[in-house]
Amino acid sequence: MRVLFIVFLLFQYCFSQNVSIKLKFENVQDSIPILISKSINENPAYFQKDTDTIYTKNNSAVLNFATISAGYLYFSVSRANPGINILYEPNDNIVLNVSKNDNNKYHIHYGGKSSSILIPINQDTIYKYQLLNRKFSPIITNAKTKEEVFNFCLQEYDKELNRINELHDKNKITEEIYKVSILNLQAIALFNFNSIIEDNFRRERYKETKLTEDDFLWILNQNIDFLYPNEEEYEKFSSLTSLLNLSNIARIYKESKRNEKINISNLWEQDSYLNYLPLKYQENYAAYLFLVDALKEEELLQFKKTFPKSKYSSYIEHKIDDKKAIKYQPFDFGYYINGKFEIKTHLKSENISNLIKENFRGKPVFVDLWASYCGPCFQEFSYSEKLFEFFMKHKIEMLYINIDSEKNIKKWYPNIKGSNLEGNHFFASDKIQQSLQELLNEPNGVYIPRYLLFNEKGELVLPSTKKPSEAEELYQQILNALNKV
Structure with a gap:
């Protein structure tokens, strides 16, 4: 058994390759922290929030890591840069030239073999919640049928998918980046479409429309069925939006009384909507909840019991220990x-x-x-x-x-x-x-x-x-x- 484990580690090591991402700035101070959300290990499917921090020095900052396949990461907003979404693949060298124009707005020039995909995922409307909301909310308000709202989602998704297909057909992005680009598009489209729909629903704006509560649930479910990746695809890709989608999807399943399989993990109450998620998804989402302090330390024991081989366990324990070192008081x-x-x-x-x-x-x-x-x-x-x-x-x-x-x-x-x-x-x-x-x-x-x-x-x-x-x-x-x- 030990020999097999060593062979597995060697296999992982041989097939993982380095990724280098360099940010270049103009006239920024040294030691500005930039938070990064990415995978906790070499497998991009193990994405979590705020995993790494790099610092500016001599008008640049560099992130180096290893990966076994293509994936997603995010540079959080800092005093040196705006929020930046990145799709990467093994052996990638990405350069981000960050500058500001006369109106104090950021401009980024993307460099790398598949840099063409970085422009749409950071600028196009479907990836930007507020831009999409301005376009989508009037559609919801004025729609005469639920199909009109769902068709808008289909059209916006197809428009962006055609752009990705065009980049692929012109060999501007590699096959690996093409595949994760589609998974990333599905995740962000599902999150943004359904978040905007639910935002209108929660604020009872649906009373200003011609749609019923059942119509809204129907649209939400149609988007899930159309955009939610299957379990095999999820093994290859994860992002913050795909993590947040898990909770939303499970809740909608329960509200809609869908005939979905229940998977009891004993991490939640037996009637919790999160039991609608497959166990692998529950593992990923529970890890996210631990890391954002939504699950208590004492619940880690049940997590380790449910997922004894989880790669998250030691990572979560380390993060919990870090947080214990800092104690704050009210006022x-x-x-x-x-x-x-x-x-x-x-x-x-x-x-x-x-x-x-x-x-x-x-x-x-x-x-x-x-x-x-x-x-x-x-x-x-x-x-x-x-x-x-x-x-x-x-x-x-x-x-x-x-x-x-x-x-x-x-x-x-x-x-x-x-x-x-x-x-x-x-x-x-x-x-x-x-x-x-x-x-x-x-x-x-x-x-x-x-x-x-x-x-x-x-x-x-x-x-x-x-x-x-x-x-x-x-x-x-x-x-x-x-x-x-």
Whole structure:
């Protein structure tokens, strides 16, 4: 048995090849951290979030790793780069020249043997949630039948698939990249289509349409049947969207009362929708939940019992040990910059007005209220880098106030680091709700994301600003309110 194991390792080693990805910049500081989400090992199917970190030095940053086949990785937004999606294959050498134009917008020149695929996966509408939402939501609102909505999904998918096919037919991408390009397209299309549909459904916008609740479930299921890869394909490819798809698909299966096989892993309650997933999928998704602190350490024992040969187990244990080294308390107040988080003090009050006046005397402050459970908050975080640059230019303080319950404080720092939220941070906990309700005169509760602006006297001048994604409109609103125009 030991001989067979050694032979297997040698086989893996011989067939894995190095990948090198170099980012080149213009006039960026050294030691800026760039978070990367990729596989935890040489098999691209073992993708997880925030697995690696590289640092800028001499206007460049380099990632080297080994792989046995083509796969996907993601460079998170940092002070040096926008978010960048990458499809790679063994023996790849990819160069990303990152620059900014006169309007302070990023431009990336992609180099490498299959670099042609990197342009569409980073720019085309189907891969961009907000762009697709602007195009898709009016279709949902005005559709007379459920088929109209589903046909829109088919048409958008086919349009992008034709672009990939054209690149392949012209030999601009290799066969391996072609295959993972299609799997990546299926994953992102399914996630974005169904997320937009559900967003309209959850906000009860369907009441403004001619569609019923059953119509929406029908469309969601049609998209799953059309775009969800089979188990054999999933063994070859994984990404963050494919991981997130797992939970959404299982939930829709249960809501639709589909006649799907139930696979009991004892990781969840017996009536949990996650039991609709095949065991291999449950292993991957459970690993993701551990790594984002959605499963507790004591549940790792059941995970190892259910999946005794899982390649995730030692990786999860290592990450748990790393997080144990850092202990935070409710009402901690700190500052995050260049990948480092320093707790400045421990405050005794969750009163937001006192917090501003006592800690930011003579300075205007922009407040971002957020929590780990708030999906829209994280969507807006992708605009935080440009927002921070604007505040630095105009000498405005950035303050992120987390309103999670105290038991979820362990998610605070990982979320700050994962979204690269540079600025001041305060873990106020959900106890701040009463203070906020009084300040904003909203007795029924304050919803997030929510953005506030205080002037240099500590006075609330904007109780609800525009969102960071509204960029110039928000910047102008802030300058007008502070009389800085």
